[in-house]
Amino acid sequence: MSQTTTQFFIDFIQEYGSAWNNYDVDKIISSYHTPCFIFKTGKLFTNLTEEAKKNYFYNLLVDYRRQGYARAEIPQCDVKMLGKNSALVSVNWVCKKDDGTVVFDFWDSYHIVNMDGFWKILDDTVHDE
8 A cells, every 4th residue: 555645634534525515424424434433512422333323424414404504614634644554634624504604613633544445534523612
């Protein structure tokens, strides 16, 4: 395998963000390892199965749609390599409605790992405000 670069992870996150913009739950969940963990608002969400993972992200997409989410911008993305098979990628997501109104502006950090030749998100920490 060739050396993984910072640009690889930026591209990974941009593709992941496009899945959210397209409300593509299958593409979103394919970005995550099973099991995967999300730490958000002081709570740990454990998605131990494909079904649990799909339910978690489907429900989140329903909530985003209800709030008018249309697209995300990434003004900043920081990558820290954690050896050759792991990276910590912190992203500033600015999520907007079609009219440009900001719905969400938050940081999220992803622990992305290479298992069996596939890069997947193992865990995700949504930063508290």
